[in-house]
Amino acid sequence: MRILFFGRLGETIGRELDLTPPPSVNTVGALRRLLAERHPDADLNGPRLRVCVDDSVAGDEDPIDDASEIAFLPPLSGG
Amino acid sequence: MAIHSRLADTPFEPESELAGFIAELDGEGAVVSFVGLARPATKTGEAVHGLFLDHHPRLTVLSLEAIAAESERRFQVSAVRIVHRCGAIRPGEPIVFVAAASRHRRAAFEAADYLMDRLKTEAMFWKREDGPDGSRWIEPTDRDYADRDRWR
Numbered sequence: 001m002r003i004l005f006f007g008r009l010g011e012t013i014g015r016e017l018d019l020t021p022p023p024s025v026n027t028v029g030a031l032r033r034l035l036a037e038r039h040p041d042a043d044l045n046g047p048r049l050r051v052c053v054d055d056s057v058a059g060d061e062d063p064i065d066d067a068s069e070i071a072f073l074p075p076l077s078g079g
Numbered sequence: 080m081a082i083h084s085r086l087a088d089t090p091f092e093p094e095s096e097l098a099g100f101i102a103e104l105d106g107e108g109a110v111v112s113f114v115g116l117a118r119p120a121t122k123t124g125e126a127v128h129g130l131f132l133d134h135h136p137r138l139t140v141l142s143l144e145a146i147a148a149e150s151e152r153r154f155q156v157s158a159v160r161i162v163h164r165c166g167a168i169r170p171g172e173p174i175v176f177v178a179a180a181s182r183h184r185r186a187a188f189e190a191a192d193y194l195m196d197r198l199k200t201e202a203m204f205w206k207r208e209d210g211p212d213g214s215r216w217i218e219p220t221d222r223d224y225a226d227r228d229r230w231r
Contacts, residue, residue: 007133007205008216055137071135077206077217079115079132079163079175079198 004071012042028053029060048075081158082151084143088166093176100160100178107157109184111191113177119170126210127170133205134165142203150179150194155186161194163202193230200227
């Protein structure tokens with residue numbers, strides 16, 4: 001599974017991770033918590049953080065079993 | 080309906096964009112355009128050597144298209160163009176160009192104003208300012224959100 005990070009998150013974690021999460025990590029929220037544990041410096045819990053699963057906005061409870069790409073989008077800066 | 084949104088990863092010329100926009104019109108009587116330029120200083124006055132606008136490979140251009148389409152739905156405009164830079168931008172370079180055309184001027188003024196307020200808060204970009212004291216990532220200000228909320 002390809003995981004993309006943008007803005008400040010991309011700088012902290014890296015632009016892209018190729019990750020096969022353990023079977024218990026099967027939702028957006030579980031993945032977010034796993035990444036937050038591995039990258040304590042990255043702000044993965046802020047209220048304005050958005051996650052897209054295969055280009056669609058997703059919530060913490062949404063499944064990621066069939067996802068090929070997950071994008072973590074920190075608060076937008078605007079143009 | 081002529082709606083164009085483009086993400087530019089190299090510098091663009093606002094004059095050419097405006098000329099191209101006008102050349103494609105079909106009898107409209109009013110054109111309003113706006114150009115946003117990279118400032119050489121932060122809000123608090125520190126020097127900025129450059130900006131970096133990070134973007135998503137697909138969703139960023141979709142966000143521009145959605146904002147352009149919504150302006151056409153809300154106002155009596157018949158042509159809209161958005162050009163937005165991404166990547167490394169030097170102070171003084173254009174970051175954004177918007178233009179709106181309508182039969183009469185009011186709709187074009189309102190649409191251009193609306194486009195910029197939405198772009199400043201909802202276009203999918205992450206902006207980093209690089210200066211002599213390091214780099215920092217920027218978020219919309221309360222003022223930017225208040226400007227956007229005028230249109231709710």
